[in-house]
Amino acid sequence: MSEANPTVELKLPIIENMELVATQTSEVVSKHMDLSEEKTSEISMALIEACINAFEHSETKSEIYIHFIISDDRLTIKVIDKGKGFDTSNVKIPNIEKKLKSNERKRGWGILLIKELMDSVDFESSNDGTTLTMVKNKINNE
């Protein structure tokens, strides 16, 4: 990816439902890139989950930053928080059978959804914060 890639940057305060601001932006970017309706809604859903994770789990009091990096063949989205970070190797894959009929909390689906809805997902996390990078390819890889 060259530095010439057009990039849209958002700064979101930690306020309930602000993730919808991010989805409105992603819809405009997706339309600009001529992405399909299906891909557009998958990006929106993944972005909602990424924002909620950043809002809730980072425990940051400051804003989160979202970069939409447009290239010919893909949309790359970075969701950046300055929170406490997390151990990426310690993320459990949720299972509905285990969650039903047990006292296990019903939450914890965000990362699974992001991974299923996007073409690639990567986390970089430290005590200074987390950067989630997720990519949606313009054309499906067969």
Added chain:
Amino acid sequence: MSKIIGTEEKGGVVIISTEGYLNKDLALAVMEEASKHIDNGTINILINLSKSNIVNSIGASIIIELIEKLQEVNGSLSFCELPSIIEKTFKIMGLTKYCDTFENQEAALEQLT
């Protein structure tokens, strides 16, 4: 922004119709509404999502709690007119293994009543 736009009972099925973002607040409202009917003995719940175009995992997790509550009374939870992204999200999470989905309300009621 998001709310319940209607609740009606037909043939032993409670139909709850929603509008807007199926987030924590709306899912809790659906849970509260459904619980009132379950507690009064109507244990088949149909949620019409035709006017809800997006969900988040917090809202969906509350729906899992509703499934659990219905399982305790041998009830059922069904959905109709799901936007494709909500259906896809529910499939990824495994919710659709525990709920029937219908193309529209008429088809749902034909099957459920």
